[in-house]
Amino acid sequence: MEEKQALDAFGALSQETRLRIVRLLVAAGPEGMPAGAIGEALGGASSSRLSFHLSHLEHAGLARSRRGGRLIIYSAVYPALSSLIQFLMRDCCQGHPEVCTPAISALSSCCLSTTGENAHA
Amino acid sequence: MEEKQALDAFGALSQETRLRIVRLLVAAGPEGMPAGAIGEALGGASSSRLSFHLSHLEHAGLARSRRGGRLIIYSAVYPALSSLIQFLMRDCCQGHPEVCTPAISALSSCCLSTTGENAHA
């Protein structure tokens, strides 16, 4: 991942509505969810505002859209999130792995839990 | 981590100079580096601009400073980065661990390399 992409991604994530959308989509899984459902989940977000932020996220590479009938379904772009994390933490150790392994275990606690009950620290 | 903190952190990371500073500090390790060295590493960044961005990062919780003689030494706050990653990816799987495990291995490739030669994908 290049710096420009990372800046776009972090810029996209630095806005309340967009951060909520991304986290919603991350939790929604690869299936994604329609724009209307996103708006409903967020509460009070006008159609145009939602649309603005969704297209912003799509342009930043963090979300993608597909049409399903008259609905437009958005989903998270997981590889972009992985790349972003890697970009941020690149060269993080310099001989001190203990400083960044917490990040790994934090992430692992979400995906590797066997019960489906994720760690919310 | 709460949403407000995450927004501040992402906002801090969404600016070119600040993103470079954070990555520099991440790579610098827990020792950190003095403000002057950061400015030099970045090239063309005026004193006041650098100071503005450093204090912005500190306020966002991503960097901390300590005085060492007449130098002020900045370092990355690794736990904040871990929390941020976890906050973003929370509930990421929903039965599809394969979508987020790449993020884990991306991060692991940095910290677990035995040679000290990190993965630059």
Added chain:
DNA sequence: CCAATATCTCAACATTAATTGAGGCGTGGA
């Protein structure tokens, strides 16, 4: 104490981003 170095603070200006409301386009059912 004085000078030099390193860094911070402040205020004005320039730039960029977010919200709102009106209106348009594509889709599916009557």
Added chain:
DNA sequence: TCCACGCCTCAATTAATGTTGAGATATTGG
């Protein structure tokens, strides 16, 4: 075909953010 629904686009307004330059503060050595 026509209407209703879901969502997008555009332009204007308002708000937030970054840059610059001048000056202030803290530390060390002479």
